[in-house]
Amino acid sequence: MLFRASVHVRSSGLRKRCFASAAAGFRIPVIDFSRFRAARSLAEKKETANEIVSAFKNSGFIYVSNHGISEDTVSNVFRKSAAFFKLPEGVKAQLAWEDPRSNRGYVQIGRERVTQSANAAEISALREKAPDFKETMEIGRDWDSEWKNQWPKESDVPGFNKTMLDFFQTCHNLHVEMMQSVALGLDLSQDFFDSKIDQQCHNLRLLSYPPIKRAFLDGDGQARAGAHSDYGTLTLLFQAQVGGLEVMDPQSGVFVPATPIPGTIVINVGDLLARWSNDVLRSTLHRVVAPAKMISSTETITPARQSIAFFSNPNFDTLIECLPNCGKKARYPPVNTETYIVGRLAATYM
Numbered sequence: 001m002l003f004r005a006s007v008h009v010r011s012s013g014l015r016k017r018c019f020a021s022a023a024a025g026f027r028i029p030v031i032d033f034s035r036f037r038a039a040r041s042l043a044e045k046k047e048t049a050n051e052i053v054s055a056f057k058n059s060g061f062i063y064v065s066n067h068g069i070s071e072d073t074v075s076n077v078f079r080k081s082a083a084f085f086k087l088p089e090g091v092k093a094q095l096a097w098e099d100p101r102s103n104r105g106y107v108q109i110g111r112e113r114v115t116q117s118a119n120a121a122e123i124s125a126l127r128e129k130a131p132d133f134k135e136t137m138e139i140g141r142d143w144d145s146e147w148k149n150q151w152p153k154e155s156d157v158p159g160f161n162k163t164m165l166d167f168f169q170t171c172h173n174l175h176v177e178m179m180q181s182v183a184l185g186l187d188l189s190q191d192f193f194d195s196k197i198d199q200q201c202h203n204l205r206l207l208s209y210p211p212i213k214r215a216f217l218d219g220d221g222q223a224r225a226g227a228h229s230d231y232g233t234l235t236l237l238f239q240a241q242v243g244g245l246e247v248m249d250p251q252s253g254v255f256v257p258a259t260p261i262p263g264t265i266v267i268n269v270g271d272l273l274a275r276w277s278n279d280v281l282r283s284t285l286h287r288v289v290a291p292a293k294m295i296s297s298t299e300t301i302t303p304a305r306q307s308i309a310f311f312s313n314p315n316f317d318t319l320i321e322c323l324p325n326c327g328k329k330a331r332y333p334p335v336n337t338e339t340y341i342v343g344r345l346a347a348t349y350m
């Protein structure tokens with residue numbers, strides 16, 4: 001049964017109550033991360049860490065407030081991203097994403113079909129029938145010896161490259177701290193993950209969902225981004241105010257809107273972290289659909305939507321095998337991070 005569940009924002013700067021439709025028991029809590037940073041003892045730190053891990057066990061998703069990334073920084077990234085997507089198709093096409101091992105470059109509408117399936121033929125059929133209505137720009141660590149980022153010319157989008165590189169580093173730093181909280185919440189030493197996630201094998205993804213006829217999105221299986229889980233450790237998602245992100249309540253199977261809360265980052269567990277934790281932590285299905293609130297009830301075009309996702313990964317040479325404190329019997333065989341991530345990417349792109 002659906003009902004209105006309240007989401008409480010704890011931070012003083014953001015003290016307000018937000019409402020989200022939710023199935024019974026389903027909650028995406030708002031975590032004030034300044035409490036983790038300001039904690040004067042390990043026990044105090046662990047209080048926030050436990051809240052985070054408890055949410056990752058239940059819904060797999062949290063909103064994080066007071067995360068330390070300024071609004072100016074985030075809005076500047078959104079501005080540069082918008083300027084990039086406004087470039088002529090021909091210019092963007094020259095920066096095309098080419099190889100899952102690189103996972104860098106521009107992905108035009110219809111090239112990716114995110115789904116839960118790991119079967120390439122099934123994904124290909126889905127892509128034909130119901131492609132994702134989005135374009136993206138994928139950015140990796142810039143000092144990789146093998147793979148180069150596909151940067152636009154400085155004169156095409158002034159300041160783009162530097163803005164994105166700075167933001168990449170900023171998100172990496174937050175990921176390290178978030179993983180420290182995950183470690184504490186799992187009763188591991190705070191630095192447990194540090195040396196396993198320090199090579200920045202992450203992927204910064206700029207997303208642009210163009211305005212689209214609502215009727216299109218109402219079609220069978222059609223969405224701005226189809227139901228999927230993410231692949232890595234944690235995803236840091238910055239969403240603009242348009243809305244449309246929905247998270248599946250794992251108990252009821254109902255998709256619940258993850259309504260944007262200004263100033264917060266949505267953070268969710270990816271498949272590799274779920275696997276690492278022997279499914280103690282949950283990697284939850286989510287999707288992007290037409291926003292619940294349209295401009296008017298007669299509106300047939302959904303507004304454009306922008307978001308920025310930072311897909312954090314373990315180091316590519318990290319072996320993912322059942323963590324301590326996560327059950328006696330491993331559910332999965334060990335897997336190398338790069339093999340896993342590249343395999344998933346290879347299946348989802350054409």
Ligand SMILES: O=C(O)CCC(=O)C(=O)O
Nearest residue numbers: 207225239245288307309
């Ligand atoms: O655009 C969004 O809000 C979510 C995007 C997403 O889930 C993804 O790219 O994996």
Ligand SMILES: [Fe+2]
Nearest residue numbers: 228229230286
């Ligand atoms: Fe996602």
